[in-house]
Amino acid sequence: MDAVGELPDAELLTRHTQGDDRAFGELVRRHRDRLWAVAVRTLGDPEEASDALQDAFVSAFRAAHRFRGDSAVTTWLHRIVVNACLDRMRRRMVRPATPVGDDANLDTLALGHGKGVVSDPTGSSDAAMDVKSALLQLPMEQxxxxxxxxxxxxxxxxxxxxxxxxxxxxxxxxxxxxxRLLPHVAHLRNRNQAPHVSSEGGGGSQS
Structure with a gap:
């Protein structure tokens, strides 16, 4: 018997279209966690994310025969998941109430992409809360x-x-x-920058 778990993604998808009952389940097992992360962070609601992920897997199961192989299977699956999330948001006018986890990544957004995170715990908490609130205002595509x-x-x-x-x-x-996020979090970026102290006319006493 073939070791299904050792087959590449494209071969699994081909076998699924040929009637192998194990192949699609292996694809789901292999990529479920990463696809779940996309869904829950896009929608911000675990229940909505679970429903969207289920919709996406059903769509992928049915559309496998249309996979052309011009991208990686993982890219194809991610596209289906993102579209399922966006469709759910459009149909139900869902706006995520609280993105789940990733406070450090939210801090990175608050302070400018790739420029580090807030150094103190209180600042990190404030940054995460402010960015979560600001994210509610973004269009779905952004x-x-x-x-x-x-x-x-x-x-x-x-x-x-x-x-x-x-x-x-x-x-x-x-x-x-x-x-669009910047006006909501500019105060956090300013707080994280060390104040400039002029060396001229310094009135502080030396001990």
Missing amino acids: RSALVLVDMLGYPVDEVARILDVAVGTVKSRCARGRA
């Missing part, structure tokens, strides 16, 4: 791009393939999303 790039760390070119848009579009959505 939010999904920021989740994938800034929170989950996907390369921009991979996100472009997942969202089926140009690389420049991903960069633009991220830039616009960060710009």
Whole structure:
């Protein structure tokens, strides 16, 4: 008997279309955790994310015969999950109440992409809460791009393939999303910067 767990993704998908009952289950087992992370951070609600992920797996199960092989299977699966999340948000007008976890990544958003996190615990908590609130205001397309790039760390070119848009579009959505976040978190960035102290006319006493 074949060791299904050792087969590459593309072979598993092919075998699924040929009637192998084990193949799609192995794909789900292999990628479920990462796809769940995308869903829950995009929707911010575990129950909604679970439903969206289930919708996505059903869609992938049924659409496997249309997979053309011009991208990785993981990219194809991620695209289906993101679309399922966006469809659910459009249908139900869902706005995530509280993105789950990732406070450190939210701090990174607050302080500027790739520029570090707030150093003190109180600041980190404040940053996370403020960014969570600001994320509620972002359009769906900007939010999904920021989740994938800034929170989950996907390369921009991979996100472009997942969202089926140009690389420049991903960069633009991220830039616009960060710009919309900035007014809500600018005070956190300022607080994290060391104040400039002039050496002229210093009135402090020396001990």
